């Protein structure tokens with residue numbers, strides 16, 4: 001039966017078409033969703049011609065801003081030569097990309113399996129840990145988010161993101177090392193690192209068979225609310241999992257590629273993981289997931305496995321362009337410098353508005369945790385929603401996260417300039433003032 005061709009032009013028609021033809025679970029942000037039309041650098045324009053400063057980067061993915069000319073150039077050139085091969089055949093962009101990645105990856109991580117999303121890269125990492133250790137139990141962190149598959153949602157430590165109700169057995173969760181809400185001491189200090197580490201070991205000894213395949217963690221918990229573990233945590237966690245014969249899988253999907261001010265988040269803790277997972281900013285907006293490990297671990301996977309689109313030459317061209325531009329522009333340093341300015345501005349706002357309970361993050365993965373009252377630290381999802389909407393009115397796009405949706409996320413392109421950051425702070429300041437007036 002032939003269907004009438006859809007004539008999508010006006011904004012409302014686009015939304016109506018989506019409502020009719022997409023799963024309702026494809027949820028958009030804001031009371032009145034934005035229909036995006038165009039983007040350049042940190043700026044995007046919606047279907048009605050309104051311009052916004054994009055300080056959420058399509059969930060930290062447009063790492064070089066929108067439509068970077070080098071990405072456009074490389075992708076277009078590749079598209080004209082060869083668009084697809086599958087992993088049945090070798091292709092130069094995949095080989096070149098894997099080499100570039102090995103050059104910047106920590107320690108001896110040098111062999112990559114390419115897929116198309118963070119979720120797939122996580123699945124690859126966990127399957128690899130099962131195969132490499134011959135074990136079947138995984139220890140994750142509470143508040144974790146690692147993707148949308150059945151396995152990945154079982155690893156999540158976040159009820160809202162576990163829609164399949166933990167279909168995979170053999171996954172347990174240690175305490176999230178969350179200094180602002182430290183269960184041991186306020187303010188959290190070095191002595192708490194021992195307690196978080198003890199909890200991890202206790203989880204291994206009491207909720208697994210004592211032989212875990214792996215400990216998996218994000219270096220900064222993204223969906224959990226940009227929770228930055230205290231100094232020393234990952235050194236202890238890696239020691240503990242290795243003492244019990246398991247591998248350390250580090251999820252750098254949000255924190256990789258200069259985002260934190262270093263190439264990879266884990267470098268802040270001076271630990272080399274056994275397996276590292278990347279996606280989002282890796283290819284400046286193209287769908288690439290990557291799992292990297294040491295050759296002796298990769299060699300253990302002898303069974304058949306394939307990803308039809310993994311290592312696709314077009315996605316790899318974008319990945320190469322992203323890595324080259326990041327290196328040439330020293331994106332990690334820019335993230336560090338702009339991040340410092342943004343934190344200073346956000347802390348000044350926290351001084352004016354007591355409902356900004358904490359400003360935290362590293363580089364350009366920054367957050368403000370909003371509370372009802374700084375003394376009780378009661379979560380304030382209402383204020384977070386109000387701030388997001390007020391920032392939208394000011395033409396500034398931000399993100400939301402945290403178990404209670406009370407953490408506002410700030411994560412622009414890694415190439416954002418000082419002027420653009422200042423402009424974002426001005427807009428954020430006006431949005432905060434509005435929230436204070438409306439919900440004092």
Ligand code: PMP
Pocket residue numbers: 059117118119120122145146147148218222223251252253254279280
């Ligand atoms: N790991 C982390 C830390 C993430 O933030 C995400 C996505 N938000 C994923 C994995 C899954 O990535 P994707 O949505 O590309 O499957």
